[in-house]
Amino acid sequence: MPNPFTDALITEFRANDGRLSGPFAGGRMLLLTTTGRRSGRPHTAIIAYYPDRDRVLVVGSAGGSDKHPDWYLNLLANPEVTVETGLFTYQADAVPLEGTERDEVFTRLVEANAGWGEYQAGTTRAIPVIALTQKQIGPPRGGGSFADLLIRIHTAFRRELALIREEVATSGTAGVGAQLRVNCLTLCQGLHHHHTGESDGIFPALLQQHPELSDEITALIAEHDQLAVHLEELEKLLQTPQPNLLPEVDRIVAVLTAHLDHEEAALLAFL
Incomplete structure (x- = not known):
């Protein structure tokens, strides 16, 4: 049945590259499309x-209901699903975790x-x-120029940096949890893959068209090398x-954010 509240959230999500307002602002949310089992x-x-590195995890809590959510029952019948992150849409395999792996991961998520x-x-049901x-x-949602895409990618990285910073701020001095380390x-x-793609693809293409950018791109590549060190830190x-x-953490986040700002200032006009 149609759910006006959920429908409004989905519309807002798609209109704002995954950003939501109200109680969901700042959260990690995605859209999951399954095939109705009936x-x-x-x-x-x-x-x-x-x-979770090369995958993402979702929880079939249904708000603590005694019944599994419909989307979970759907993916049991057909595990081929579509995921929307706000920036990208992709096809995925949905695999319920079982046994020890499920219990260990659930403990991490409870932490x-x-x-x-x-x-x-x-x-009484085991929440999946x-x-x-x-x-x-697939290609990024919304189309647009390379400049638009760079801004949207950078915006996603800035949001994740802010989330991690906030998670560290609320974790206290006793150390951070396992899930925060995975985040x-x-x-x-993700930043490493982004920078590798720029250094190996976008930057050489830009230099062919705009040789006057040589010094600026050399400086950005040097920043990539330094950022790799900061990410290891x-x-x-x-x-x-x-x-x-x-x-x-604030120091490293500031360095990463300054690099994103530098890239945009140096390249957007040419992209």
Whole structure:
């Protein structure tokens, strides 16, 4: 049945590259489209997700209900799903985690958000955790120029940096949780792939058309090398408990943000 509240969230999500307002502002959300197990029609749900390196994790909590959500029952019948992140849309395989892996991952997610544990305590069913593994990615949503795409990609990185910074700020001085470390590793991996694509693809193409950018692009490539070092520092910082972690995270986030700003100032007019 149509749900006006959910439909409004989906519309807002698609109109704003995955950004939402109100109680969902700043959260990690995606759109998951499954095939109705009885109707055969597409069914889209908006769900919180967790990064997990080369896959993402979603939880079939249904708000702690004793019944599994419809989207979960749909993917059991047909595990081929469509994922929308706000920037990209891709096909994915949906695999429910089982046994020890499910329990270990669920414990990690409860550490990140105690609400999952409260939901589990209120129902006799085992709340499922599903891994969504990308099969094939399509072009960015919305089209636009290379300049538009760069801004949208950078905006997504800035949002994730802000989320990680906030998670560190609220974790206290006893160390950060396992899921926050995974979030950081996934961000670092994404930034590395982005910078590699720029250095190997976009920058050489720009130089062919605009040789006057030689000094600027040389400086940006040098920044990429330095950022790789900073990303390694960030990973190490999150590995072990230590006091006063936030100032170091703030320093690294500031360096990364300054690089994104520099790229935009140097390249947008030419893209």
